[in-house]
Amino acid sequence: MSIEEYADVTVVGAGLAGLVAARDVRRAGLSVIVVEARDRVGGRTWNRPMPGGWTIEAGGQYIGPTQDRLAALAEDVGVETFPTHHEGRTTWRGARVPETFELARPVLDELDRLAAQIPGEAPWRAERAGEWDAETLHTWLSRRVTEPTTMALLRLVFSAVLAAEAEELSLLHVLTYIRSAGSTSMLTDVAGGAQERRFSGGSHLLAIRLAERLSSPPGADGAGADGGGAVGGGGVRLDSPVRRIRHGRDGAVVEAAGRSITSRRVIVAVPVALGDRIGYEPGLPGRRQLHQRMATGVTIKIHCRYEEPFWRAAGRSGSALSPEEWVSAVFDDSPPDRGHGVLMGFVVADRARALARLPAGDRRSAVLGSLARYFGRQAMRPTHYAETDWSTEDWTHGCYGSNLPPGAWTRYGPALRESVGAIHWAGAETSAVWMNYMEGAVRSGERAAAEVVAAVAGVPGGAPGRPGGTTE
Amino acid sequence: MSIEEYADVTVVGAGLAGLVAARDVRRAGLSVIVVEARDRVGGRTWNRPMPGGWTIEAGGQYIGPTQDRLAALAEDVGVETFPTHHEGRTTWRGARVPETFELARPVLDELDRLAAQIPGEAPWRAERAGEWDAETLHTWLSRRVTEPTTMALLRLVFSAVLAAEAEELSLLHVLTYIRSAGSTSMLTDVAGGAQERRFSGGSHLLAIRLAERLSSPPGADGAGADGGGAVGGGGVRLDSPVRRIRHGRDGAVVEAAGRSITSRRVIVAVPVALGDRIGYEPGLPGRRQLHQRMATGVTIKIHCRYEEPFWRAAGRSGSALSPEEWVSAVFDDSPPDRGHGVLMGFVVADRARALARLPAGDRRSAVLGSLARYFGRQAMRPTHYAETDWSTEDWTHGCYGSNLPPGAWTRYGPALRESVGAIHWAGAETSAVWMNYMEGAVRSGERAAAEVVAAVAGVPGGAPGRPGGTTE
Known part of the structure; x- marks a missing residue:
């Protein structure tokens, strides 16, 4: 047999x-x-081939500073990298986003400081691990932030990074995550952060x-x-x-x-x-309980291809961010050596769940509406359009990665790596x-x-x- | 093939x-x-046959008031019920447990009142669902209870009922659970509650x-x-x-x-x-995400058989409870018609995780030590001893049932039943x-x-x- x-x-x-x-x-x-x-x-x-003869990077695609083992692997197998296009203005949507970032900064700084107290190899041994694992990111944020637009922006940052909402996340998980990358800005930034470079050929x-x-x-x-x-x-x-x-x-x-x-x-x-x-x-038993608690994030990755990267002429980088849009974060994903332009965006967490419930035509309209509000009416007319919803993939269950709710890191953290x-x-x-x-x-x-x-x-x-x- | x-x-x-x-x-x-x-x-x-020629009810075993469809099934297939032995004093261990219950009562009453506001068929539609699903039971309790023994007792109640710790549970989940049973006392009580009667033959x-x-x-x-x-x-x-x-x-x-x-x-x-x-x-996608979030509880069920139900002669019911013992809750599980006595106990949540890490001999000593502190030295010498750790069962993963962490009921509740x-x-x-x-x-x-x-x-x-x- x-x-x-x-x-x-x-x-x-x-x-x-x-x-x-x-x-x-x-x-x-x-x-x-x-x-x-x-x-x-x-x-x-996944270099995903799409109808119409184009290919998208449907999954993980970036390499940034301190990602040394990935860089060594790329060198080992002979894959080159090139910088993510980032020249020009970042595009914001929503009430006073840049100013609000200033209001949110102290909260992000405090998270960075707490994260630095975590032993990277054993978050459950942090002195305050029990306290941090007993609550959600949401309850922790709620004690610090009352101004709604600041809260919306902070929620956006973490939902875009973790593909989950603040209510779903243990504070200890978020701190562990920040610790594992180094800082919140390492997680969020293009230049100097996790989105800095891409791989030639995918x-x-x-x-x-x-x-x-x-x-x-x-x-x-x-x-x-x-x-x-x-x-x-x-x-x-x-x-x-x-x-x-x-x-x-x-x-x-x-x-x-x-x-x-x-x-x-x-x-x-x-x-x-x-x-x-x-x-x-x-x-x-221990590992099984961990499996049951560690849920994948929810992300729909969007690719729109245009005749050219029209946003660049308007002085825009192609990077965009909004707590009010279907597409929370957008990046210029154009190929380095060809004439056409590609915008890549993430619809995450609650927005992804809501988008997935719409019929295909409405999804496309919602996404293109977001891009148009970011970059103007030209964004409404891509030559190619693609969605990758990882939660429908039977051998993935969701993306980008997985997260733990309260109470799990302190109870099952060791099972993550222990043979x-x-x-x-x-x-x-x-x-x-x-x-x-x-x-x-x-x-x-x-x-x-x-x-x-x-x-x-x-x-x-x-x-x-x-x-x-x-x-x- | x-x-x-x-x-x-x-x-x-x-x-x-x-x-x-x-x-x-x-x-x-x-x-x-x-x-x-x-x-x-x-x-x-599961009528689990044990070495030594005895059988234990390793899983669910009780029927209580308002459990009408279970009663109808028992009648349908011709299985009789009999009352759980409960005459005599309940045994407490720990600092002033009965008095502490009086201190805990207003908190339990408040939970009952909130639970009554939940639409049973759709907890996610409760007016305050978002708020209740954004935090753990632990953070909610912490705002109401500062006295440590009261907190310990409340934690005991919920860990014994849900086989999970307060940090792991969405407040909305706990309220939904109480709502589904009717009240906290329906969940915890023997007479008039979920543990009222047993099935003849198991x-x-x-x-x-x-x-x-x-x-x-x-x-x-x-x-x-x-x-x-x-x-x-x-x-x-x-x-x-x-x-x-x-x-x-x-x-x-x-x-x-x-x-x-x-x-x-x-x-x-x-x-x-x-x-x-x-x-x-x-x-x-929706159901898959629910699967990933709904974790089974962690319970080790203990059975000790003795020549006779010796605790009854001392005026004890065989029911016991303590926030300080390995075995959090004990019940008289003696057969109705035979001379010998059986104590059945639950080791739950954090205690179960800790007990499972001990070697078999130490586990037995820990459990019998608990029973001896409840019922005296006679409890140290059972003629038969059994543990059932459901988290080692490959086709169960854990018991009693399953629970949701924060953020899940409001996002995936409908997927629980929707075809x-x-x-x-x-x-x-x-x-x-x-x-x-x-x-x-x-x-x-x-x-x-x-x-x-x-x-x-x-x-x-x-x-x-x-x-x-x-x-x-």
């Missing part, structure tokens, strides 16, 4: 975290098989090239040809959702659709909430640095691989050990 | 909700197949008898013989975890391990969080009355069956329609 395979290590999930983990495991001389539920690699990075190329290498013989690591769509052979088994992992101290059997893989260690590298779709034998028997955990959510970002994914893959290599090296028959590859 | 079957209706989950739904669907003249992941029916009701018999009937030919409904362990043939397919449901307006295909069932309607009757282990095509295309939802969590209780499960099954029967009757080829049963 099903194919039986063996590898030293099985990686569940062929997103950035899983593929980086597989790369490092293999570099340590161990054999590895990656299983992936989808028919493609890349997870939440961030998806990182995963595609990593997967191609896994298909090459071990040792040919640097020589993987860029085979385009031909990923998924060799080391990556696509269309293989994992149903169950039977595990113990010395090994595990991963049961996926159509195949069963025995290995010494397993790295589960999927969004935390997705980890709940797998059965574990024996059960993992259980032969099972190790990776994925952007599990990183103490740049949690939920591509940088976090890469770091988590590197960390999980190091754990596995150390564990296997420490036991008889350790690395480099059995002949690698499959026994298909 | 897999067996292909057809029925008018497929029910996912053979707990009380699913089996009641199947009964009602079949009574309406439609054919039905129930698929169940476990090797038994009953879900969170609550599990309800599910077992319902399943037996489904194995009989249609029409022989009242005549199902009590076949004991022989459930699971006929209408119930055991060991059949559902992987995927492909669905549309007019029907659905349920793909379970080893079988594929085509039907006009599907009733998913599993705990909400478990619904997330199924793939849906097309995706169900999507051919998929309908049942399960104790989905009931507006006695949510999370067996009564809620029964009501949800009846409601989902009525929805399905109305939907099928309303279309050409409606009920009673195609020849029922399987095409195995």
Whole structure:
């Protein structure tokens, strides 16, 4: 019935975290098989081909300062970066937004100060962790801000960054998030922040090239040809959702659709909430409870293509922000080397939930109305229009990343990274640095691989050990 | 490879909700197949056989006033009830507990008053829903209670009832929960409350008898013989975890391990969080987000059997309560007609998480220490000892029921019950009355069956329609 395979290590999930983990495991001389539920690699990075012959970056796409492991990966696989277009004025909509930012600044500064008190690797050990985890961001903000437009702006900042509303978020989660990135401005800024640069050819190329290498013989690591769509052979088994992992101290059997893989260690590298779709034998009570609490954000990513980046002529950068619009945040997403212009925007949290309930025509009108109010009537007539609603993706559940409500970090925080028997955990959510970002994914893959290599090296028959590859 | 079957209706989950739904669907003249992941029916009701030849009720076990549909089911399948032993003094541990209850009373009364303002069928429509859903129970309590023992007692009440801590709970969730039961005292009381009576032979018999009937030919409904362990043939397919449901307006295909069932309607009757282990095509964004947010409680249920119910001779009822003990709440669980005595206790929420981290011997010592402080040294020497930790059960994830953190009821409340295309939802969590209780499960099954029967009757080829049963 099903194919039986063996590898030293099985990686569940062929997103950035899983593929980086597989790369490092293999570099340590161990054999590895990656299983992936989808028919493609890349997870939440995706060069999505659209009708009309254009491609959008439907998922994570930026790289910023301090995202060093992501930069190293890009260099490793030969993907270049270029700066996000940001020259010109930022466009605001709503009552006195720039002035309101000044009013909001002390609150953001206080959050930065509190965040700095958090031990990055163990937020639950912060001196005031219990207090911060007992309330929502909303109740905390409400004690500090009474002026409605300031509150609206602060809510906008966090909903745009976390894809969740202030009522849904533990204050400790928000502080942990800020801590993991460094500061609120690192999270929000283009120049000097998380949105500073983009990848030539799209961030998806990182995963595609990593997967191609896994298909090459071990040792040919640097020589993987860029085979385009031909990923998924060799080391990556696509269309293989994992149903169950039977595990113990010395090994595990991963049961996926159509195949069963025995290995010494397993790295589960999927969004935390997705980890709940797998059965574990024996059960993992702590981790299971974490899965149940960590919900993905809700984001609809919008792309509009125009004959040219018309906003630039008007002195606008293409960056826009408003607490009053369907599209909360907009960026210039034009290709660096071509004539046409692209505006990319995020509809998040409550606005995304409301937008998703509208029929397609009304959604488009709502989005284009927002863009027109930001940039003028020309924005109403894109040559191409695309929406990516990640909450409809069966193997993602939502984007950008995942968040914890009150009471969870202090109770289940350690379960985020602690291995259980032969099972190790990776994925952007599990990183103490740049949690939920591509940088976090890469770091988590590197960390999980190091754990596995150390564990296997420490036991008889350790690395480099059995002949690698499959026994298909 | 897999067996292909057809029925008018497929029910996912053979707990009380699913089996009641199947009964009602079949009574309406439609054919039905129930698929169940476990090797038994009953879900969170379970006559669990223990080493040493005794059986415990490991899950839900009580019936109280206003639980009318559960009472009707018991009568329907011929299961008797008897009163929970409650004569004698309640045992308190901790500083001035009875006096403290007087201090806590105004807070409980206020919660009852607020709960009464909630429209039971639509908590998200309460006038103050947004406000109540924006904060945790903890922050609300903290504004009202400063005296530490009063706070400890109030926290005990809600952790014992909801199996979660005040920091984890939306105030709106707590109010909705109180509203669904009627009042806080309905939730907490033995006499006149949710713990008033028990089922002769165990609550599990309800599910077992319902399943037996489904194995009989249609029409022989009242005549199902009590076949004991022989459930699971006929209408119930055991060991059949559902992987995927492909669905549309007019029907659905349920793909379970080893079988594929085509039907006009599907009733998913599993705990909400478990619904997330199924793939849906097309995706169900709103429901998926609800799944991710609704976490099961954490409970370890304890049973200690003694030669006799020795506490009764000391004038104690066997009911005990303490904010300071491992075992927060204890009840006399002795069989009505035999000489020996049984104490049943709940270790909940933070205490359960801490207890689960101890080795087995230490857990037992901790639990027996609690019982000894309640009832004296005799409690240290049970003839039989049992723990049931529901969070280790792969097809339950936790008990008693499920709870929502802040921000979820107002955003995803409607998704709890709203059918999507051919998929309908049942399960104790989905009931507006006695949510999370067996009564809620029964009501949800009846409601989902009525929805399905109305939907099928309303279309050409409606009920009673195609020849029922399987095409195995």
